[in-house]
Every structure is written in structure tokens, then in C-alpha cells.
Amino acid sequence: MSKPRTLFEKIWDQHVVVDEPGNPAVLYIDLHLVHEVTSPQAFQGLRDKGLTVRRPDKTLATMDHSIPTTPLDVPIADAIAAAQIRKMEQNCREFGIRLFGMDSPNRGIVHVIGPEHGLTQPGMTIVCGDSHTSTHGAFGALAFGIGTSEVEHVLASQTLLQRKPKTFEIRVNGRLRPGVSSKDIILAVIAKNGVGGGTGYVFEYTGEAIRSLSMEERMTICNMSIEGGARAGMIAPDETTFAYIKGKPHAPQGQAWEEAVALWRTLPTDEGAVYDRVMELDANELTPMITYGTNPGMGMAINAEIPDPMRVTVSERPTLEKALTYMGLEGGKPLLGHKVDVVFLGSCTNSRISDLRLAAGLIEGKRVADGVRMMVVPGSQQVKKQAEQEGLDRIFRDAGADWREAGCSMCIAMNGDQLSPGEYAISTSNRNFEGRQGKGGRTFLASPLTAAASALTGRVTDVRTIME
């Protein structure tokens, strides 16, 4: 019998085209997703070298980062963003790539639309010029973000030069308690392990708590693997995975479906396979999490006290002090009850239909607190449509929240959706870096439930205190 292998190793082995000693491996790529911000220079590179896109049939483009989330019939006010969007359209036409463009009902955040169309499947290698490509690992795919030079490499060759990363099992035992969600799992993992803790590794999330999550909850976890420093995060495919993919537009059908599922069943990590590192976490002990600082590793239980710079190691002190100064917070104090100006429900971490349902369920029949601006931005136009069919838009609107077109929006604040200097936001996105949501803006990362609860009170709120 051959040596037991992990999920990652199986996919890696299946995709290695060339592996010369001393050089990085040439890895074959099954799906290349492209968006407007990290691709123009790559297309220009092809043009300069007289190259074409080798496999347009394995490439899909969309627009998400710099597009406005205001009504679609209004022309784009930002001339530079408009030029970038036109460039994307032109590049896709010229190189024969399918584009879910501005007026496509399929447009959306690149990591939302892949799974939505059944393009994201177990066992695949998936790349995109975007670090949150790790999201697709929830399906048991090897998916990671690449730079623009690498985008050019994949466009030109459908392969990528890669050094084999190491494996890191993150085992989450037990079950989540009410009010605690998959976002809290990943925030807890990163708080424990640090933002650089996964550098050089691919995470594989295992354990009872992970197995019991829905696909959308799994995507939330894999999405933030990069915030823990890992290139990719993966979850072994199972019945939940297959049920989610079945019937999606690009899912295999009929006999091909049966064959695909049979293949996918061979992917999970073999009994006895060894990971390079392991960490364990108990879901039963988790509470809702929130970040207090300026990187996703600066997170804590929502009812905990903000760390005191005088009580951390000397080497950690300057960075923590800088973060708290930026955030206008004091070490040793609780964050519960702190005022909130803006609530952002969106981003590739938490903008799928189940996220919107969770938040709407809490908000239904209530009002967003006075003085709080709540923005709800669906992850794709399809999510938006689905939510509207279910009447979720009404619930948000009636509560006083702003219901927008799909896109990255205030997750990255490139499109005009942004915080004002000094404002505090609870955000369901993935990055609380200085200025990420607008220059001078201050971000608390949390789950959709925590965000919704805090929208109702205008304060950082433990959702468990307001759940019936």
C-alpha cells in the first residue's frame, strides 16, 4: 500500500507537471479567476510579449473591487475606477475570456461566484490574483492567491511555479453553542496562532465542529486562512459538499456526476497521514469573538478585556501600543458597550445568503439604533436576487439599513463606500488593517450575528444577550 497522504498532498501530486530538483514545481491550474484590480498589468505583459491566453476555457473574469454598489443605471463617478473597468472589458474581449460584467446578473465578488456557479469543485487547483482565494478550499480544493506576475504566468501557460508548502491540521472538536458561528472559530484560530503563524503552511480544518458546518460556514473559515498567514485553507469534501454542488450550472451531470463524486470521495486525508503541525481547539468553549486592534490576530472573546500593553512582552509592546492608539482604545478595558458608528454586513467572508438570513433573523421587526449607519452588501447579484425573493431586503430596509448592489464595497473601500476618519465600524469582513475601510476608519471584525446585534444597540454587543 502506498504511503498515507493528506488531502493537500493528494491534490498537489495530481497537479505536478514538472518537478526538477532545486527548482519550484510546475503546478497545473484547473481554474483561474480574474478581477479588475490585479490583472491589467498581467494582460499588458502578455501583449508586450506577444502571448495569448492559453486556456480561456479555464479562466473566468468578474468585477468586484472598484465597482460602485449604488444603482447600476448611474454612471461610475470615479473616472480612474471607470477606466479600470473598461480595461477589464477590453482585455476580456481581446483575449477571449468570459466576463461576468457590469450588467451581468452573475457578477459578484470573485470568491462568491466560483462556488455559486459550481465552478469550484473538490480536488481542483484554483488561483486568483487575490489572497482570499483560500475561500474555495472549503470544497476540498487547493486554492490560493497569487500576485500579478503569477496571473500573467497562469494566463500564458495555465501553470504556476510553486514550492510545496507544509501542512498544518487545525482540529476543531465539539460543537458551537448558540450565538457562536464559524466566523468566531476562525477569529479564535488567528488570535491564538497569530497573523504570521501559518506562513509556509496550508491549513486543513478537521474535527467534529467543522464537519457539522454548512458549505457557506466552511467558506467563511477557509476565507480567513490567509489572515493566519497560510496560503490556503482546506476542508475535506463530504456529503455536505456534494449536496451543495449538485445542480449548480457548471456541476457535472448524469454519469459525469457519479464519476466525479466517486473521485471526490478518494480525496480526504488517509488514516495515518501525518501533518507537519497540529493545533486543537474546542468549539464548546468558544464565545463570539471580536478584534480590538489593527490586524486580524488582535482578537478576543467579546466579553474579554483589551490586552494591556504593559502586560505583553517587550517585543509585542510597540505594535500593540500603535494599534490601540490608532483604534483610540485603552488596554485593560472591556470592548463591550463601546460605541459603533457603522455596521458593514458584506465581503467574501460573510455576504452569502445564509449570512444575510442570520442577520435579518435578528433584525426583523426592529430598528437599527439612531446614529448608526448599517450597510448590507450582498456578495453577488444572485445572492441579492435570492435575498429579495425571500424578502430580506425589506427587513433590512425597514430596519433603516442600506441595501446595496453586490461588490467588495467597504471591505476594501476602493469604490467610495468607506468610513470617515475616526469612525468605528463593526464589520463582517476579514481585515481590520489601519485605513482598510477608509482612511482613519477603525474596524472591529466580528460575525454577522454580532454585527446585527450591535447595529440594533449602537454598541458592541454580545449577541447572546439579545437572543430569545
Next chain:
Amino acid sequence: MEPFTTLTSRVVAIETTDIDTDQIIPARFLKTTTKIGLGKNLFADWRYEEDGTPKSDFVLNQPEVQGVQILIAGDNFGCGSSREHAPWALMDYGFQAIVSTSFADIFRNNSLKNGLLPVIVDEDTHQQIMSLAEEDPNLELSIDLASQTLTLPDGRQIEFPIDTFSKTCMLEGLDQLGYLQKQMDQILKFEESYGDRVNTLSPSSGDERRETRD
């Protein structure tokens, strides 16, 4: 890309750890469709006041650091997004090498593909260089890529790691795409025995219908 062989320069130190790419080049500057001109917005939010005037207390605004080509930064430099605009901005500003105890994966990859050298040193060395730089603003470091060494003013040489493939590409100024193109026969052979997983161009189960707006 330009070959990188040796470099001798004064240094700029930014002590902060986990400097993310949103600090290196804030997202609002990513609407560009070229690589050039990003240097003026390097560290924009740390560097400029609201009205665009330089912040007097930020290190890059000190007159004596102008023209410096080596940046020393805290651990896990370049974490966050995959934007290659980060190395483009650092290089456009004039940096040729970054010294830190560790780098985020994607940033490091991106840098190596652009001729920006990430130099990894251990914590002790890092602290020493930091304090030396504090004592002597004119401190100069020398980097020799071929021998993978960083030389301190007292003559002490520190070896740093880099994989041979990236090193060769940097020394010779080679675009890594060239290597992939040389493997095209192998790639074609691989594809022959490899069933396609998905076809993004295929109209499947009502996909087209949904793509036209109703």
C-alpha cells in the same frame, strides 16, 4: 526585470511588526492599470497628512533618508493582500532590498519576481542592525546576492537564505515565465492525459439565460 547582484546603501528602519500591504500601498491607489508611479504613495497614510503635506515625524519624510535603498522592518512584513502593487511601490520609491525576520508568503514571492530582494535575518541580527541604525543614521549595509551575505559596517558577514531558482533569476534578471515556457512540451503532455474539470466557456444548465438580464 533588472539583475540584482550587489547593493551598498544606508538604511531606513520601520520597527513595526506585521506591516500589511494596505499600509505599504493603500487600496485606493490600486485603480491604476500600470505599474509605474506608485512610489509617491508608498506608505501614504503614514506619510502624508489629510491635506497631502508630509508628516514631519514619519521616517520616510526625513531629509537624510532620501535615496536610501534598504528598508529594515519588523517581523512578518507584507502580510495581507496579494497585491503586487506593494513591491512595485517599494521599488518605484527606490528600495532594492527589505531586511526583516520574516516575510509573508505572497509578498515574498511577488518581490522576488520583481527584483526586490527580501533578506531574512534572525532576531538578534535584526535587533543589532536596528540599534546600530539608531546610533548612526549614516549606517551602511552591503548585500551580495551571489554569496548570500549581508555585511555590517564592522565587517561582520551574515548569511541569508534564498532558493537557488529565485537567486538565479534575480542575478540574471530573468522573468520566471521564460522557465514555464520552456516546459511547454511537458505541459501539453500533461494535458493529454488530464480530463478537464470545468469549462468556463460552456453554456451549462441555464447559465446563458441567466447571464442575459431579464
